[in-house]
Amino acid sequence: QSSDSSQQDGEENTDSLSPLEETSKVIIAEDGSASGAGFYIAKDKGYFEEYNIEVEFATFGNSDEMLPAVAAGEVDVAGGISSASFFNSIAQGIDVRFIADKGHNNDGSSYFTFVVRDDLKNEMTDYPDVKGKKIAVSTENGVDHYIYNEMLKHAGVSTDEVEFVLMSDFSNMMAAMGNKQIDLALQIEPLITQGENQDIHQRFLDATDYAPEAQIAMVLGSPKFLTERRDVAVRFMAAYLRGVRDYHDIFMKEVDDEGEVVSIMANHTALKDEELWTEVGVTGLNPNGYIFEEDVENQYQFYQENGAIQGELDFDKIIDMSLVEEALDLIGTYEE
Amino acid sequence: MQKKVSIPQLITIFSPICLLLLWEFCSQFAILDPRFFPAPTLIIQTLVQMGESGELFTHITVSLTRIIIGFLLGVIPAICIGLLMGMYRYFRHFFSPIIMIFMPIPTIAMLPIILILFGIGEFSKVITIAISVFFPVAINTAAGVANIDKIYLEVAKNYQANAKDFFFKIALPGSLPVMLEGIQMGQAIALLTIVAAEMIGASSGIGYLIWMNYKAFLLPQMYVGLLLISFFGYFFSLSLRGIERKLLPWK
Amino acid sequence: MQKKVSIPQLITIFSPICLLLLWEFCSQFAILDPRFFPAPTLIIQTLVQMGESGELFTHITVSLTRIIIGFLLGVIPAICIGLLMGMYRYFRHFFSPIIMIFMPIPTIAMLPIILILFGIGEFSKVITIAISVFFPVAINTAAGVANIDKIYLEVAKNYQANAKDFFFKIALPGSLPVMLEGIQMGQAIALLTIVAAEMIGASSGIGYLIWMNYKAFLLPQMYVGLLLISFFGYFFSLSLRGIERKLLPWK
Amino acid sequence: MSKIEINQLSKKFIKRDKFIDALQDITLSIQQGEFVCLLGPSGCGKTTLLRILANLEKTTTGDVFIQQLDKEKPLQSMVFQENGIIPWLTVEENVAFGLKMRHLPRAYIKERTEFYLSKVGLTNFKRLYPKELSGGMKQRVSIARAFANDPEILLMDEPFAALDEQNKFILQEELLSIWQETKKTVLFITHSIDEALLLSDRILLMSSQPGTIVKDITIEMERPRSIEKVRSDSTMTDIFLDVWEHLQSEVKQARLK
Amino acid sequence: MSKIEINQLSKKFIKRDKFIDALQDITLSIQQGEFVCLLGPSGCGKTTLLRILANLEKTTTGDVFIQQLDKEKPLQSMVFQENGIIPWLTVEENVAFGLKMRHLPRAYIKERTEFYLSKVGLTNFKRLYPKELSGGMKQRVSIARAFANDPEILLMDEPFAALDEQNKFILQEELLSIWQETKKTVLFITHSIDEALLLSDRILLMSSQPGTIVKDITIEMERPRSIEKVRSDSTMTDIFLDVWEHLQSEVKQARLK
């Protein structure tokens, strides 16, 4: 279509993508985490509405529970943490695709990183110190496990030299820290900041040290949504990316919008304290929507080595950036 | 006289207050870690704040609707199947192994199956509650019918009751006391299941309140949720006892 | 004669088989989505595979140990407190509101508190089970004591039984039938809780098997876990009925 | 033709692969309006015989026949020993039970119920549940229920066994007075010889297991009878001692076995 | 000095803020070895009086006294009306219950238990549970338990009320035979005048509520007695009719109230 629009700023280009003639509803599965920023902002700022798209959020206990919902066609789009279960479900014929970035770490202030128990913060200063420690991770054969493994590799410590503790919830880790049951945990924002403020734990270095391009969360699309409702999907993606860009402007470029975005975030996530939003390490969201494809493949390798994968996969089919590209064509590429 | 009667009542009121005071004390003096066990006063404060904003009210109505509908949806078929099981032994022999097999399956493990079969709408939440309520009620109803003194069956037969009369005059009222015990249990289970039920694509409700706030580690808010569950548990129990007294004037 | 007796047994065996065949059929012909409802034959295959590798055996022993210890840890204090509640009314008035308050709190919501208080070791898993077993057993035991016919208490008094004899000869055996009903229920709840219990830092066990495989979307493996839970539920139920018959030769 | 006709009846029970001969070769006929008492040692099969007549048990061989004069009327109604009244129905509903089960017109049911309630003196208690009644009152309800149903014959299985002597007598008097009004055929089981003497036109004496009828005694004392008269009458004392001796020897024989 | 001494005893119950006068101004004394029957209309307070003696109820005014000749022996043991034997103990354990509660030597308990089991003819049934026993056998257990406990006095509250007439008589005979061997003082409640005539040395007749003792009848008929003798004896028939009349008028009065 219009290749000239790619040179221009997104804001001015909305008219090139006309609103739908009939209002269309899109159901988004969410787990209430901050990485859904793109969805929240696009909704509250009316970007979806501009395209005559009505969105509805369905909240799940965790991202794995969304899979059956995607497969059953109950939701069109889901935001999920990368894990073996995605690959397995795809191998089993549940045709979900990774369609955009929904979270990666930013240098120096990772939103998903290791924390160390408050009373150990002085004795634990560098990676080799993790030897012999109890480390809590929230899933086995998920991105957490992958990052944990990367960290150990980086530290030069073998998996036998530390104790892997599987804890189903990040909050359980807080509790276990308080009870001195674990020494380290792979924790997520805003709990990292909350825990720091309550002297439960402190950040332990930064995840970008060993996994700079880890793809933590992704936007998933149901194939039906991507094919049969392509016109809706394109507009959806365009609105999403506009939301992500607003987010990027505020949190990465520190453009001032008088707190509108922050209050949207506080409204949609469990972090209600708007002050804290200036402190937390926010998730990185690619304003152009692309994901770290290579890292996704690495993760897949890792899960496969662990024997957690059943069946073979065709990555070209899983990672589907065509929607992002189509949307970028329409609203233009974001320039840093 | 008057004084004597109220000693047990005094104790009944005194015991939870006692517990609360102990908790308050331990929390204030950090014997229990106040980060994890916020003082009751703080929880009450949070409750009031949440109450003022009105959001609490929505959560409560949403959950209560789910609990009540789910409860009814579980209890009604349970009573029907239970009565049939009690009355016809072939029915009993057919259903009891099925109940035995499905009963031990934990609610959390059923969630994905429910999701696939019933989607993510209200219905799936309600059905989660219904399923967990179903088993104890069905079992107790069957036991209730089986426990009806044989002599009443013979009286009915001797006085030529037809099947319908037999059902409504003998089987149903006769099994009611044991059935109501099962319903009482079902009520407790309905509440126990609300958190799990509201893990399926919910965005409001007391269960949602509890686990969302736990995930966000906002413990006072989570305790508010627990407090509400407790309160409704107590309230439902008492209401059911009241209904029981109405339904069983002959006990 | 011989043939007549086995008709109910036939039905009892027939009904789950019927269900399995229906499932197999629906799954094979994709009436039920086979990605979510793998055919029973596939599940059995998976079971055999997992069994051969020996890992299954570890999971089973680990979980059974937890269930049994947790069960005992819940049942024993429940019986003691239940007996005291049944025998002394002040005790009853003191404890019943506390039980009423804590009973409706869902197990999942208790996990963080358990974690704080008891850590992530074996003990916390066991205590999760124990807590959920505690309530029904305590309530039933108290009801059991309260239901002992007054005449036996008077016989004991008339024949000058002392407190200890009264406890062991009258209160305990007299409340046993109702208590055992509570224990039967507690057993079912212990199994229902194993998944939740093994969410606290576990790395083996049937509950772990279920939710890990669910999280990894390995559904046949998950169903193997559910199958095991079902099996043990059935098995425990039957065993308890057997024990009941031994303990209550006078019923 | 007689009202009740029993022909060569015998009944066997199966209990743990063993046969129990409960009744053997019973043949008897009872006339319209007769009050017949069945007396016999415990376990001789009295209840079994009654249950066969009440169609709650099948015969093994032989047959029973009850003459039906009015097609509208039920064949028989039973007064059970104890606990026969239904605890979840009020006194009134219990009395109306048989009529309701036959779906008779409401007004008729009401009228009959009121009538028999007043006959047994329970009008003021009609809204109560059985748990609030004494043993004697419960049996009154049971009797009123059976009479209200207006059956061809009445079967009574030790209706007064659980009552104390004084209450028993009051109920016996009441039963007789209702019986004399309605002239129903009654088959009445009892263990008490005095009761049988007071109530019956005929006493059928049974042997212990297997139950057969060994004596058929006609009581000719005029009515109304009273305990005082029964006790003072020497023929009655003779019948008492005769029956007593028979029962004692049956019971003692049974104990020796 | 007499064995049991009751002085100006009265007893009030409180029921829904109303006082019930159960017993009023009872004064009586019973001699060592006497067999005394307490007869009275239902609800006159017989059980209440027995329960006061059994220390299961307190007096409102007045006092009771039981003479204790042997410090080792319990003051009293009770035979309850029905269901008094404990269902989760075997026949043997039930009989030994009182002795066990007093923690007597094992061998002694065993010997006493065996003795009374054989006395009531239950030796072969000693390992059974009560549910497997007939009503008569249950009451035998209850009687054996009370006698085995060897108390100063025995209290019996209508022990045979639930039995049929023939079994009742057998048990009455057995009770008399044991009583004659042991010469215990017995206070026995019954509704049956025949039973009282057969068993007792003395009949205490009570009025209906509030219970007072209105007659004290000494039965002088020689022992061993039998129903036949009682029935044929004219003095006995007179006593019977006398008591009967008294009870009937009490019961009828009570009904009119």
Ligand SMILES: Nc1ncnc2c1ncn2[C@@H]1O[C@H](COP(=O)(O)OP(=O)(O)OP(=O)(O)O)[C@@H](O)[C@H]1O
């Ligand atoms: N359903 C049954 N199954 C097996 N045996 C039975 C059954 N009903 C009765 N019997 C046996 O049949 C015999 C007669 O029993 P039945 O109840 O008729 O005696 P009865 O004369 O009424 O005794 P009672 O005077 O004690 O009431 C008894 O030996 C009893 O054990």
Ligand SMILES: Nc1ncnc2c1ncn2[C@@H]1O[C@H](COP(=O)(O)OP(=O)(O)OP(=O)(O)O)[C@@H](O)[C@H]1O
């Ligand atoms: N615990 C109690 N509370 C209130 N009233 C009672 C209590 N026990 C007995 N009564 C009343 O005291 C009176 C006497 O009762 P009791 O049981 O002694 O009579 P009884 O002569 O044994 O009668 P029965 O012959 O029916 O056994 C009755 O009116 C009864 O209602």
Ligand SMILES: [Mg+2]
């Ligand atoms: Mg009978």
Ligand SMILES: [Mg+2]
């Ligand atoms: Mg009494």
